[in-house]
Each structure stands twice: as structure tokens, then as C-alpha cells.
Amino acid sequence: MNILTKYIVKEVLKGSAVAVMLLLTLFMLFTFRDELKDIGEGGYDLKQILMYLALTAPTVFYELLPFGALLGSLFVVGGMGNNSEIIAMRAAGISIFGVIKAVMLAGLVMVIIAFLVGEFVAPKAAHEAQLVKMLAKKNEVAIRSRNGVWLREKDEFVNVRKIMGKGGLGDIYTYKIDEQGQMLSVRHIDEATFLGDGLWKVNNVLQTEVSVNQVFSTKVVQDEWETSIEPDLLSVAVVKSDNMALYDLYTYIDFLKQNNQKAQTYELAFWSRLINPFVIFVMLMVSIPFVVGIKRGVSTGGRMMLGIIIGMTFNIFDKIAGHVGLVYGFDPMVMAVLPSILVFSLATYAVTRAK
16 A cells, blocks of 8 residues: 555545544434433433433444545545645556545445444444433333343332234233232233223233232233333333344344244345445445546535535435335345445446546
């Protein structure tokens, strides 16, 4: 790697880092403003908000990195074009291909960073952020385990093993204890539907009373269950594709298929997550035509506006393609990869024309 190539790589990385940090700060400020509306709800205070922001930052960083790479490249490489540095480099023997190669080397560094953050930091941090916010607002104690979610409400422990969506729960166990920690009763509920105002309709309830001398069981077909537990608290047990690493998505897709359940949403999430770091290359390639052709006189403000428009357009196109694929049953891998391939191909064609 020669001196000029190192210079381009370093400048693109610096510009992208500044762009990402500015975008991240902006997003965090907007999120902070939104979270202030919930302050005072339960135990959700300023400390919890700051903790929530810190835990969501890795996910936001991961999602903003391709956009930041685009803005940073437009600003830095575009500035080189305006200052005639690109012309001087070409006169020194570096071709346009050499400039592209240097930009892509910077992109490779960012791809590695994106992969590490997206796989080993963001998923766990996002889940912890969800727990911090939900449990603070509800003032409840909840633990997620292999057997579902465990909650404590006064003298009763509740174990929810199935989250069925739309306010529905299944396979619920409740354990009532006395002040000495002795078991008083065990109850199993097949299904529960949230009615509102802390009330659930429960079906097929098996109540077992435990005493020193005997154990007595009764079964009720339908009953009502009054509790402070609400469906949104139990959302900590719902498997969200946005909070899952590639390996977790892969194993969960395999689990869904083995149980004959629909897995298209998670397949799309898997391929989108796999492709997302490489979108950095796409965004960097998009910036090249604007510095090798007739666009050298574009101002910094114009470049930033151009980058914002391109980034937003690509994001909308990517989301539309994914949803269209889910609606019409297209291959999730194709629909996840298609937007990036099309944009990269158009950018490559524009580069060849600009040369």
C-alpha cells in the first residue's frame, strides 16, 4: 500500500467516523427527547433513560454505519475532487481504479467493525435495553429463562411459557407461597387472553391446593384472573429478529421449519443482517461517480444533501423490496440482496461513464 492509498483510506475512515458520530448523536438526542415523555412512569427515571440510550447506541451505530460511510466518502473524496487532489493523484500515476480500491479498503475496515458490533455487541445490548425500560416502567421483577419468563407479584410467582401474540398467553404456571416460603398452591392455565384493566380470561385452569395433610385439585373450564401483569411486560420473551445475531437467527429458522411454522420473516432478517455490513461497499461505490466526473464543483452542503437523499432512497427501496417479498412469497435471500446489487451495478456503470 503506497502513501497516497494510505492517505485516502485514512481520510475516508476519519470522514466516515465523524459522520457516524454526528448521526448517532442526533438520533440519541431525538430518542432522549421521546423518552422524557415516559419519565416518572413506574421507576423509569433519568438514570434509566441514560442506561437505555447507552444500550441502544450499538444497534443505532450498526444501522447508521453504511449511511455514515456514504456521507463521509462524499465529503472527503468530494473535497479531494474540489481541491484538485484527485487530479494530482492521477498525474502521479494513480488511476480511478486505484482511488476506488483505496476507498474500498477503507470500506473493508468498516465492514469488519460493522460485523463485530452487529454480531457480538448490538443484539445483547438491545435486549438488555428492552428489559431495562420495560421492567423500570412496570416496577416488576422478571427473569427470562429456557422455560419462558418468570415474574413475581406479591406472594405469587408466575411462569409464562408461551407468548401467542395479540394479548394471548399459554402454558402458565402460578405458585403461591406464604411468609415462611412454604408452597400454598399451584395453578396451571392452558390459555389466557388479556381483557384490559388488569383482567385476563383464562381457560382450562387446574388449581392444586397444598397443605401439610393433603393435596387437593380442582379444574375450571373458564375463569377470570386479576393481576397487574400486562402483555407489554411479557414482550421481553418475544423473539424479535432485530435483536438476534446471525447464528441465533439461523438456529431459530431451523426450529420454526422443524415445527412446520412460517419462517419467512426471520429468513429475510437473516439475509438482511448478513448483507447489511456489505452495504457499506455499495454506499462507498455510490459516492465515486460524484468525484470522478463533472460534479467536482458541488459544494459541501450540496454533497451532504445529496448523500441524505441517496441514503433515504436506498433505505426506502430496501424496505419496500423486503415487504413485497414477504407479501408475494418471493425468496427472502433474493429480496434482501436485490436492492444492493442493483444500486452497486448502477454506481459501477456511472463510474465507467464518468471516466
